[in-house]
Amino acid sequence: MLLDFWYSERCTKHTKLIVSVITCAIIYYCSTFEKLSPAFTLFSLAIGVSIHVLRKISIKIATGTPYLTLYKILFAVFSIFTFAILVFLLPTTNKLYTAIQALGFVALGLFVVSIYESRQKRFE
Structure with missing residues (x-):
């Protein structure tokens, strides 16, 4: 499963950064066609x-x-199920672009929390 790779030692900080930046670029590209509302974000x-x-x-x-x-x-x-409900509730105009943005924000939510949790502590 992809989550097993994401949380493994094989997935380096460099790889996580590249995946996060690519995800942001895809979200930005799709937002040029139709912006996802803040509530859905x-x-x-x-x-x-x-x-x-x-x-x-x-x-x-x-x-x-x-x-x-x-x-x-x-x-x-x-x-x-929760992602399917989210896609079902999206507006019908440019639904593909808003669904891609929603999936990207789901991934970013996972990425940011998992990267923050595994960071090195500055002060102990």
Whole structure:
């Protein structure tokens, strides 16, 4: 899964920066056709942050419990279902461009929170 790579040691800070910049460029390009409203932007960012939080919770669940499989299924369904609802509620004009922006903001919400959490502390 892509999230496994994102949270692994193989995904360096350099790679995360490049992916984040490319995501921002795609969002900017799509916004030249149709801008995503601030409410949808905040909802998209909230979905990204919640994906990160749910992933952290799933890591804390012991691997031997039967709840882990159920939780992973719920995690996948939640992510897809909330994004599908978001796309359904988007305005019909230029829906493709606004859906791409929404997906980009979901990714940015996940990226920013995960990068911030794994940063080195300056003072301890």
